Amino acid sequence: MTDDAGKLVLRLTVGVLILLHGISKLLNGVGGIAGMLADAGLPAFLAYGVYLGEVVGPLLVVFGLYTRLGAVLMISNMVVALALVHRAELFSIGPMGGWAIELQALFLFGSVAIALLGAGRLSVGGRHGRFN
Numbered sequence: 001m002t003d004d005a006g007k008l009v010l011r012l013t014v015g016v017l018i019l020l021h022g023i024s025k026l027l028n029g030v031g032g033i034a035g036m037l038a039d040a041g042l043p044a045f046l047a048y049g050v051y052l053g054e055v056v057g058p059l060l061v062v063f064g065l066y067t068r069l070g071a072v073l074m075i076s077n078m079v080v081a082l083a084l085v086h087r088a089e090l091f092s093i094g095p096m097g098g099w100a101i102e103l104q105a106l107f108l109f110g111s112v113a114i115a116l117l118g119a120g121r122l123s124v125g126g127r128h129g130r131f132n
Contacts, residue, residue: 005120005122007118007119007123008120008123011123015062015070019054019055019062021054022050022054025050033084040084049077049080050077052076053078057073058074060073063123064125065119071114075111078107082104
């Protein structure tokens with residue numbers, strides 16, 4: 001049961017923290033992301049994909065419903081964010097001595113862990129792991 005509790009803590013932590021970024025985008029729009037995509041020579045409409053990675057994916061993960069799919073959406077979102085926004089910081093140390101992109105790395109690798117582990121019993125999928 002402690003494995004399932006650990007999966008729940010991981011799912012809730014990573015899912016809720018990424019979802020907060022998604023709520024911000026729901027409230028304020030994705031214009032800034034569309035501009036960055038256009039500057040990179042990519043179609044601006046791809047910015048709406050952030051809603052998949054920062055709203056839909058985290059909600060699936062938090063509830064433990066199609067958890068691995070939700071985690072893959074979050075992974076995709078973080079890979080794009082790293083490539084588009086944080087590329088210059090990949091090999092940098094922040095002002096406090098940590099990796100400059102440690103938050104993004106925790107989101108990315110936490111999502112990878114969720115994709116590998118699944119939801120566990122404490123989820124909508126329940127004891128038999130349906131939809132996990």
